[in-house]
Amino acid sequence: MSKTDLDRIDRKILHELMRDATIPVAQLAERVGLSQTPCWKRVQKLEATGIITGRVAIVDPARIGLGLTVFVEIEAPDHSREWRAEFRAAIAEFPEIIEVHRMAGDVDYLLKVAVADMA
Structure with a gap:
């Protein structure tokens, strides 16, 4: 998967995860307009293909x-x-x-x- 393979939903998922990587899947799915299972599968695919490379805590x-x-x-x-x-x-x-x-x-x-x- 490359950046050109990302559709609108993938981009929404990335946007939400970049804002808060701790968001529960149910809330993420609601924000991007999917049910939980397809949303979680997309997150897993984004991780497996290396688009999401990790999750971090931003410290003050x-x-x-x-x-x-x-x-x-x-x-x-x-x-x-x-x-x-x-x-x-x-x-x-x-x-x-x-x-x-x-x-x-x-x-x-x-x-x-x-x-x-x-x-």
């Missing part, structure tokens, strides 16, 4: 002591395999780094970092 960072999110730009002094391995090892030491993106242009990497505060 401030409520868990991570009230500040910052982005850090890294310009790599070297682009060798060894340097990249050292870089991966170094960033793995910091649980505050929650995303790492390889960039094009002057900045080589963009880190998303969640911390308690500026200090």
Whole structure:
């Protein structure tokens, strides 16, 4: 199944699940205009084909002591395999780094970092 194979109902299911992945199947089915069994089968198919890759809980960072999110730009002094391995090892030491993106242009990497505060 690809994005072109999605019909209107599949798109409604995805929309509702992206809003709240904990919605009961009965409520989801009602919102998308299906009975429960066909709705559940569609959800299972969306999962089996890899369109739905997981379900997550979105946490309020401030409520868990991570009230500040910052982005850090890294310009790599070297682009060798060894340097990249050292870089991966170094960033793995910091649980505050929650995303790492390889960039094009002057900045080589963009880190998303969640911390308690500026200090």
